[in-house]
Amino acid sequence: xxxxxxxTLNGLVSGSIYALVALGYTMVYGILGLxxxxxxxxxxxxxxxxxxxxxxxxxxxxxxxxxxxxxxxxAVAVPVCMAVGYLIERIGYRRLRNAPRLAxxxxxxxxxxxxxxLAMIIWGREFHVFPQLVSTxxxxxxxxxxxxPLQIFTIVVAFALMGGLMLLVxxxxxxxxxxxxxxNHRVAGLMGINANGVIAxxxxxxxxxxALAGVLFASNYAIAHYAMGFTPGLKAFTAAVLGGIGNxxxxxxxxxxxxxxxxxxxxxxxxLTFGFLNSSYQDIFAFVILGAVLIFRPSGLLGxxxxxxx
Amino acid sequence: xxxxxxxxxxxxxxxxxxxxxxPLVILLALAAxxxxxxxxxxxxxxxxFALLYVLLAIGLNLVVxxxxxxxxxxxxxxxxxxYTWAFLASPHFGIHLPFWIVLPLGAAFAALAGIALGFPTxxxxxxxxxxxxxxxxxxxxxxxxNLNQPINITNGPxxxxxxxxxxxxxxxxxxxxxxxxxxxxxxxLYYYAFLACVVFAIILVRRLQISRIGRAWxxxxxxxxxxxxxxxxxRMMKLLAFALxxxxxxxxxxxxxxxxxxxxxxxxxxxxSIVVLTMIVLGGMGNLAGVVVGAIMLTAxxxxxxxxxxxxxxxLFGKTLLDPEVLRMxxxxxxxxxxxxxxxxxxxxxxTRYAHRDRRNA
Amino acid sequence: MITLLESRAVNKRFGGLKALTDxxxxxxxxxxxGLIGPNGAGKTTFFNVLTGxxxxxxxxxxxxxxxxxxxxxxxxVQHGIARTFQNIRLFRELxxxxxVMAGHHIRSSAGVWGILTQSRAAREEERLMQERALEILDxxxxxxxxxxxxxxxxxxxxxxLEIARALATEPQLLALDExxxxxxxxxxxxxxxxxxxxxxxxxxxxxxxxDVKLIMGLxxxxxxxxxxxxxxxxxxxxxxxxxxxxxxxxxxxxxx
Numbered sequence: 063x064x065x066x067x068x069x070t071l072n073g074l075v076s077g078s079i080y081a082l083v084a085l086g087y088t089m090v091y092g093i094l095g096l097x098x099x100x101x102x103x104x105x106x107x108x109x110x111x112x113x114x115x116x117x118x119x120x121x122x123x124x125x126x127x128x129x130x131x132x133x134x135x136x137a138v139a140v141p142v143c144m145a146v147g148y149l150i151e152r153i154g155y156r157r158l159r160n161a162p163r164l165a166x167x168x169x170x171x172x173x174x175x176x177x178x179x180l181a182m183i184i185w186g187r188e189f190h191v192f193p194q195l196v197s198t199x200x201x202x203x204x205x206x207x208x209x210x211p212l213q214i215f216t217i218v219v220a221f222a223l224m225g226g227l228m229l230l231v232x233x234x235x236x237x238x239x240x241x242x243x244x245x246n247h248r249v250a251g252l253m254g255i256n257a258n259g260v261i262a263x264x265x266x267x268x269x270x271x272x273a274l275a276g277v278l279f280a281s282n283y284a285i286a287h288y289a290m291g292f293t294p295g296l297k298a299f300t301a302a303v304l305g306g307i308g309n310x311x312x313x314x315x316x317x318x319x320x321x322x323x324x325x326x327x328x329x330x331x332x333x334l335t336f337g338f339l340n341s342s343y344q345d346i347f348a349f350v351i352l353g354a355v356l357i358f359r360p361s362g363l364l365g366x367x368x369x370x371x372x
Numbered sequence: 373x374x375x376x377x378x379x380x381x382x383x384x385x386x387x388x389x390x391x392x393x394x395p396l397v398i399l400l401a402l403a404a405x406x407x408x409x410x411x412x413x414x415x416x417x418x419x420x421f422a423l424l425y426v427l428l429a430i431g432l433n434l435v436v437x438x439x440x441x442x443x444x445x446x447x448x449x450x451x452x453x454x455y456t457w458a459f460l461a462s463p464h465f466g467i468h469l470p471f472w473i474v475l476p477l478g479a480a481f482a483a484l485a486g487i488a489l490g491f492p493t494x495x496x497x498x499x500x501x502x503x504x505x506x507x508x509x510x511x512x513x514x515x516x517x518n519l520n521q522p523i524n525i526t527n528g529p530x531x532x533x534x535x536x537x538x539x540x541x542x543x544x545x546x547x548x549x550x551x552x553x554x555x556x557x558x559x560x561l562y563y564y565a566f567l568a569c570v571v572f573a574i575i576l577v578r579r580l581q582i583s584r585i586g587r588a589w590x591x592x593x594x595x596x597x598x599x600x601x602x603x604x605x606x607r608m609m610k611l612l613a614f615a616l617x618x619x620x621x622x623x624x625x626x627x628x629x630x631x632x633x634x635x636x637x638x639x640x641x642x643x644x645s646i647v648v649l650t651m652i653v654l655g656g657m658g659n660l661a662g663v664v665v666g667a668i669m670l671t672a673x674x675x676x677x678x679x680x681x682x683x684x685x686x687x688l689f690g691k692t693l694l695d696p697e698v699l700r701m702x703x704x705x706x707x708x709x710x711x712x713x714x715x716x717x718x719x720x721x722x723x724t725r726y727a728h729r730d731r732r733n734a
Numbered sequence: 735m736i737t738l739l740e741s742r743a744v745n746k747r748f749g750g751l752k753a754l755t756d757x758x759x760x761x762x763x764x765x766x767x768g769l770i771g772p773n774g775a776g777k778t779t780f781f782n783v784l785t786g787x788x789x790x791x792x793x794x795x796x797x798x799x800x801x802x803x804x805x806x807x808x809x810x811v812q813h814g815i816a817r818t819f820q821n822i823r824l825f826r827e828l829x830x831x832x833x834v835m836a837g838h839h840i841r842s843s844a845g846v847w848g849i850l851t852q853s854r855a856a857r858e859e860e861r862l863m864q865e866r867a868l869e870i871l872d873x874x875x876x877x878x879x880x881x882x883x884x885x886x887x888x889x890x891x892x893x894x895l896e897i898a899r900a901l902a903t904e905p906q907l908l909a910l911d912e913x914x915x916x917x918x919x920x921x922x923x924x925x926x927x928x929x930x931x932x933x934x935x936x937x938x939x940x941x942x943x944x945d946v947k948l949i950m951g952l953x954x955x956x957x958x959x960x961x962x963x964x965x966x967x968x969x970x971x972x973x974x975x976x977x978x979x980x981x982x983x984x985x986x987x988x989x990x
Contacts, residue, residue: 097499157713163498165712167442168653172708175646179701183694292642296510299503342518349507356500357492576850583849583860587828587836594825601785601819602903603811603840612846 064206069325075213075282077321078220082275083298084305084313085227086268092244092308092367093264094159099170100150102295103177104143104269108276109286110185112139113192120193132195132277139273146177147269148262156258181288189287192280216278223271224314231310236263244308244367293345297324300352306362315363323347405563415675416559420631422671423566424624429651429667430573430660431620436649437658438586439613440593441494442502444645445509449618451516451640452485453478453625455526458635461536464527471538475626482622483615490614494607509645516637531636538565538630546633562631569627573620574660580616581660589613590658643701650704653711656718665720674700735762738798738938739784739815739907745792746776746783746962753779754962756793761907766929766939768953768970770946772982776962777942778820781911785817786810797907811840816905818896820912820942826885830876830895833884834867837902867902874898874928890921897928901937908932909940914948926952950974958982 083105090098112135119134120126154173158166196212203209231237242250243260251257279294280286301320305312328344355362408415432446456478460469493504520528537546545565549556580586588609591599599606629635647670655666677696685692694702711718739761746754754776761767769777782788784795786807795802803809816837825833842863848856871877874894879887887895893913900908910929914922922945929952933939943949949956950970958966958973960982966973973979 095499097503154709154713161712161716164436164440164442164657165716167499167502168649169709169712171444171646171649172705172712175701175705176709179698179705182698182701296503296507300507303500303503340518343514346511346514349511352507353492353504356496356504360496360500579849579852580846583856584835584839584842584844584863585846585849587832588839590828590832591825591836591839594827595823597787597807598819598823598825599836600807601787601811601817601823602837602899603808604836605808616846 067207069329073322073325077318080298080301081314081317082271084301084317086272088302088313089264100173102291104272105276106291108139108143108273109280111142112277113286128195140270143269143273144266147265151265192286297348300348306364306366308367309364312364418675420562422668425671426667427624428648429663431617433652433663435617439589443505445505447640447645448509448512449482449621450625452482453622454629454635457626457629458532464532478626479619479622482618486614486618490611494610533634535633656720662718662720738763740796743793759957765954768949768956769942771959775959814906816900816903817909822892824884831880834898834902837899838863870898907938911942914945
């Protein structure tokens with residue numbers, strides 16, 4: 063029972079991060095029908111920029127409160143990621159909107175590797191320790207479950223962001239325009255919606271979320287690295303497909319479900335396979351789920367909502 | 373670098389007359405290693421690898437260029453071929469089967485892996501396929517890395533070494549051959565063996581391309597719905613492309629294991645899949661000549677960077693700002709983006725049409 | 735007259751919307767059969783269900799006495815039905831000749847092994863296919879463009895190429911989805927001659943068309959769809975006099 067609760071908690075923490083990243087994938091896919099391969103790397107950019115900011119600030123003004131450092135890191139990382147996300151769309155994808163399908167996909171892969179290479183040039187190949195800005199010291203065990211403030215912080219922030227995004231999409235003018243554009247670019251254009259602007263906004267919002275997810279991810283694993291975006295990016299995409307691509311609540315549900323499955327899977331895989339596979343196979347769960355969903359329920363748990371590309 | 377070339381067509385002189393073109397290419401291919409030998413053995417080694425990559429790229433091109441299916445886990449089939457060879461022709465399990473058993477087996481396993489992967493996924497939207505294949509490539513790599521316990525199958529990250537070399541009719545290609553007093557280097561032997569494979573592969577793929585099957589692939593690539601509407605069983609045809617493409621991967625994997633004498637999961641990373649994809653994109657998707665050129669260019673690239681980029685940086689800045697590996701990744705990623713934006717058909721666009729060729733000969 | 739294709743109470747729904755309700759019609763061998771109706775009447779849906787692009791929700795299609803598979807477009811072709819598309823769908827990067835040869839796919843049989851070894855059978859088949867494709871190109875009147883890449887053909891020629899590609903599957907029933915859409919008067923006249931030739935050569939034609947004049951001049955019999963239901967069937971003259979048809983076209987009952 064205790065293991066069960068513990069695994070649930072661990073699953074919720076990683077799941078809420080996947081959900082944040084999955085939102086970016088799903089928003090872009092919903093509107094453009096494009097897998098933005100580079101989206102996972104924005105998580106990396108967010109984490110490394112935040113780390114850089116924290117390091118510089120700490121060196122300039124020693125003894126600042128960790129929360130201030132964290133806020134400063136976020137305050138720099140989010141706009142930087144937004145700018146990068148915007149540039150990717152503007153330079154890489156916009157011209158290819160009506161090109162054969164392979165072209166934007168290949169460009170997206172190129173962009174992903176370009177971001178990783180640039181990060182490698184700037185920050186080197188080594189793993190950087192990400193400082194503990196929110197305490198990871200476990201609090202008083204509750205019902206035998208060990209919880210750290212960082213874990214609670216992660217879940218709270220992620221859910222707050224998801225709530226905020228839902229409000230934005232469902233209540234605001236921009237949100238309406240986004241939904242209309244996802245339905246059909248051309249018609250939305252005829253209705254006086256600036257489709258290019260809406261698409262750019264979608265990339266910017268998704269990138270901002272990825273930056274925050276990056277900071278949360280790096281905080282939880284205490285590490286930042288030029289290639290750190292790849293695996294969570296792939297998992298987040300899986301989460302998006304799991305929930306039903308193009309579907310925002312679906313991405314959140316998919317993220318959480320994936321986090322939980324992974325956490326339980328890693329905890330129980332040895333029993334399940336009679337000791338043949340161990341927890342080093344944790345990463346294959348995402349792919350196995352992805353495969354299973356695509357085969358048995360390609361429209362995902364909550365149903366997909368994809369742009370009409372006809 | 374040529375990647376930043378403009379949209380202008382290549383100069384007319386580039387398109388030599390067919391009659392001169394073919395003998396010229398053959399001559400070049402035969403003489404290349406001898407020239408390279410004069411520059412140093414390491415360059416022959418580069419050529420050997422270039423041919424392996426050509427073989428890989430030809431296989432991937434069949435999937436991506438002909439059938440229009442984006443496979444990002446292609447290197448997994450290379451891995452299957454390589455590990456098949458490593459398992460069945462090395463001291464690891466103490467099995468030493470000859471190449472004419474191991475190579476077809478590796479190809480068959482790779483083809484089976486291709487079918488196993490393609491069967492459930494090929495009815496999906498094209499871009500999902502990209503992700504699924506990418507995931508598949510990673511799964512294979514995770515297994516290679518971890519299947520050293522509880523039973524040691526792959527020997528984990530250390531990989532398998534002392535793999536048997538390619539031995540054809542008693543001739544061990546890993547040893548220099550003494551022919552009437554002339555020393556023929558092992559690297560040269562491998563070069564000509566690989567060259568034979570590549571030529572054979574090109575002939576086979578070319579035959580496929582200008583057949584009813586090749587046309588069915590092109591039809592699916594251009595418009596899947598219309599392809600169905602004229603009776604093409606698109607799923608079967610895609611599966612066929614996948615399986616045949618994987619076969620090429622399996623064969624080159626086996627050759628790689630024999631040539632290198634050592635395999636480890638590191639050789640089969642996602643980056644390798646991307647490199648092979650870039651070769652195709654750079655050369656021109658669907659065009660065999662383009663694919664060959666792209667593969668050679670990109671295999672030679674790291675070597676060229678080592679020889680030229682580093683000294684140049686030393687001369688300019690007094691130190692190496694970007695090491696060759698980083699520079700290579702930078703150029704690869706830029707190549708992919710720029711090519712798609714500026715010259716999506718590649719340096720040598722696919723324009724050798726079946727109809728022209730045959731009707732002129734008729 | 736022998737029945738070629740029969741649709742028996744065919745139904746198709748999209749969510750709550752009934753796109754086709756119990757549509758039954760009979761197409762006889764050798765005729766040109768027109769399917770008309772106002773926009774959104776379900777003509778193209780009928781086409782798509784018939785040719786397997788959509789799954790059927792009720793009823794069946796019977797071709798030459800055997801039931802057609804549902805939602806399996808490539809199998810429908812084997813039963814002898816070929817189609818064109820309202821918005822032309824050619825293999826854009828292939829030449830006209832290659833497009834038609836691709837249409838021969840199901841009428842050829844060379845396998846991987848035969849192709850790789852260039853067996854005599856495979857080479858012979860390829861040669862015959864090419865010959866036949868050139869004949870078909872000549873037949874539809876674009877033989878001189880055999881080596882032109884499809885996307886570089888003129889609009890009218892693209893339409894003809896699509897018909898040629900469909901003919902290459904050797905159909906008994908050729909289903910044309912608004913073949914005259916976007917054509918000028920000369921091109922339409924040419925199309926009319928072509929359809930008449932095709933009929934004369936024994937191929938039954940199912941025609942969806944907006945151009946009433948073309949339908950009336952070309953078709954032996956016509957069915958009218960409105961709101962997914964068949965409201966009339968008969969010779970063009972009969973249908974034109976039908977009060978339901980007149981009402982549907984004038985929009986009498988469309989006023990809300």
